[in-house]
Amino acid sequence: MARFVPGKQEEAVAYLSNLYKEMNDNAEFPYSLLEDDIARLYEEDKRVSNVYVLFALLAIFISCMGLFALSLFDIRQRYREIALRKVNGATTRDISRLLLKKYVQLLAVAFAIAVPAALVVIHKYLEGFAHKAPVSWWLFAIAGVTVVAISLLTLVWQVQKAMKIDPAKVLKGE
Numbered sequence: 001m002a003r004f005v006p007g008k009q010e011e012a013v014a015y016l017s018n019l020y021k022e023m024n025d026n027a028e029f030p031y032s033l034l035e036d037d038i039a040r041l042y043e044e045d046k047r048v049s050n051v052y053v054l055f056a057l058l059a060i061f062i063s064c065m066g067l068f069a070l071s072l073f074d075i076r077q078r079y080r081e082i083a084l085r086k087v088n089g090a091t092t093r094d095i096s097r098l099l100l101k102k103y104v105q106l107l108a109v110a111f112a113i114a115v116p117a118a119l120v121v122i123h124k125y126l127e128g129f130a131h132k133a134p135v136s137w138w139l140f141a142i143a144g145v146t147v148v149a150i151s152l153l154t155l156v157w158q159v160q161k162a163m164k165i166d167p168a169k170v171l172k173g174e
Helices: 009-023 034-041 044-075 079-087 092-126 139-165 167-173
Strands: none
Touching: 034 044, 044 079, 044 092, 044 139, 079 092, 079 139, 079 167, 092 139
16 A cells, blocks of 8 residues: 555656566556545445436426326316306415315325334434434425425416316306
8 A cells, every 4th residue: 555645646656566567577567546446336336326316306206297197187176166266256375275285284294204204214224334424304304395395386387277267167167
């Protein structure tokens, strides 16, 4: 093992190579840098991390599509109710609150189930490591805010579309 002065690596390798060849009858000088060895050790972890990120993004996309389809179906089923409420003077805010209430409750229940489950999985995963990173509460807060933001963006588009319906057409068609 050797330590190089920064900027003098090539000179040091050449010197060590010549010294090795003198001592070992011109044999090839095998060497590797510790930085490269450590990078090779973590290549597999980087690949696994990339796979996890890819599948997480795919799961988020599929979840958004499912939420979109569920909200589309639910709001289409409630067009008559929305039209009657609009005719009776309900504001956009009232109807939006009515439509989003169900989904916010579902998100809260899902978050309440997911946080303890995630804590258990994280602690089980970290059991095999000598040095464990602390699991902070703010990680779950950021995850919760992100999920709520993505979900509400998915839902708000459907709610805004439902707000633009003409009550006369909906009630006439029934």
